[in-house]
Amino acid sequence: MPAIELNINDRPVRADVEPRVHLGDFLRDAQHLTGTHLGCEHGVCGACTVLLDGEPIRSCITFAAACDRRQVRTIEGFDDDELMRRLRRSFSLHHGLQCGYCTPGMLITARDIVLRFPDADEARIRLELSGNLCRCTGYVGIVNAIKAVLQDLQAHPLALTPTMPAVSAAAGEAVLKRAEPFETFTAANASSFTPNAAPPMSAADSAAEDRPAAQRKGWTAIEDSFVVPFAPDRVWAFMGDLSSVAACLPGAQLSENDGDTVKGMIAVKFGPMSANFAGAARLERDESARRAVMRGAGQDNISRSRANGDVTYALTAEDQGRQTRVTVTLEYMLQGPLAQFSRSGLVKDFIRRMIADFGAHIAARLAGAEAPGPASVKFNAGGLVWRIIRDRVRRLFGKGE
Numbered sequence: 001m002p003a004i005e006l007n008i009n010d011r012p013v014r015a016d017v018e019p020r021v022h023l024g025d026f027l028r029d030a031q032h033l034t035g036t037h038l039g040c041e042h043g044v045c046g047a048c049t050v051l052l053d054g055e056p057i058r059s060c061i062t063f064a065a066a067c068d069r070r071q072v073r074t075i076e077g078f079d080d081d082e083l084m085r086r087l088r089r090s091f092s093l094h095h096g097l098q099c100g101y102c103t104p105g106m107l108i109t110a111r112d113i114v115l116r117f118p119d120a121d122e123a124r125i126r127l128e129l130s131g132n133l134c135r136c137t138g139y140v141g142i143v144n145a146i147k148a149v150l151q152d153l154q155a156h157p158l159a160l161t162p163t164m165p166a167v168s169a170a171a172g173e174a175v176l177k178r179a180e181p182f183e184t185f186t187a188a189n190a191s192s193f194t195p196n197a198a199p200p201m202s203a204a205d206s207a208a209e210d211r212p213a214a215q216r217k218g219w220t221a222i223e224d225s226f227v228v229p230f231a232p233d234r235v236w237a238f239m240g241d242l243s244s245v246a247a248c249l250p251g252a253q254l255s256e257n258d259g260d261t262v263k264g265m266i267a268v269k270f271g272p273m274s275a276n277f278a279g280a281a282r283l284e285r286d287e288s289a290r291r292a293v294m295r296g297a298g299q300d301n302i303s304r305s306r307a308n309g310d311v312t313y314a315l316t317a318e319d320q321g322r323q324t325r326v327t328v329t330l331e332y333m334l335q336g337p338l339a340q341f342s343r344s345g346l347v348k349d350f351i352r353r354m355i356a357d358f359g360a361h362i363a364a365r366l367a368g369a370e371a372p373g374p375a376s377v378k379f380n381a382g383g384l385v386w387r388i389i390r391d392r393v394r395r396l397f398g399k400g401e
């Protein structure tokens, strides 16, 4: 049984865990932190929400073993947190709870909303809260409680002090500064939608565009790389064409192609999550650095979740120019009911697998194969999730792929 070391509510913990034990069970059964509630146990209701390295995640779909060397904060760990104190008082004043079953997860999500969206209106609060289900209140009291805290923060900003360890400096800034605007994508503007206008990439300004996702509020970044057995010139010629690149992205299907701008759809299916994001993407290239960024945005009309994503790829020669390493950074932000899925370790593994499949498709295309059809690259949740879980178990026991 592998041993893990983690920090829970500022307390170092060392424990042996079965690989299949999820964080929610570990917290409740092994650590006796029963404030974390379990409802659906497959990532839908949000009752099990805790912070992992400062970000809300669903503990029922996060393996405890995946939290090795990470910081976990449960609802019991906010005693010194001024923002949580205000939220608790407000939930009580505005009747934001009845049975209380959803309340720990609701409070942790509410705190995240307040930190990320200091100007949130009721529609924004409801959208961000839609990944947390409550069976009792009808949500009116919960939404009013959050609105009241946001109003109170305008008049009485948080003092960031060492006695508030759960509020990171980065998160605290979100309360003090306005959150970055997120360009919304609605059914009404879907046909004319184009991604955020951004200055064309140049050597001088690429550093600004390179801001790590940690500096973009609510964004998550994953970097990985793959090697294709072709010279950089050839790979760059292929990857300089947006339609070729988009055709290699698992699940992507193009409907329009206008040079450096495309419109289309990307299908994602992962366990209980299934979405078809319709939107647009634009390619910005830095020819001399052989680096490009594909900026996209879209909306899933079923869940009404929105996604913004930048896929950056940079080419470097290897093996004396006989092969090329492609470093891919995927930065993304999900909003709406699917948002909390975006941060779990399994989803990050899933995206790494997506990047590996992207590389395999590019290598196949360069070798002369036909572009895979959308049906064949749409994620097979069962098979893919199984592969991810298998790889994780192997890693836990020290066996590589």
Ligand code: FES
Residues within 6 Å of the ligand: 037, 038, 039, 040, 041, 042, 043, 044, 045, 046, 047, 048, 049, 058, 059, 060, 061
């Ligand atoms: S218990 Fe429902 S999302 Fe985890």
Ligand code: FES
Residues within 6 Å of the ligand: 096, 097, 098, 099, 100, 101, 102, 103, 133, 134, 135, 136, 137
């Ligand atoms: S207060 Fe009962 S489920 Fe939300």
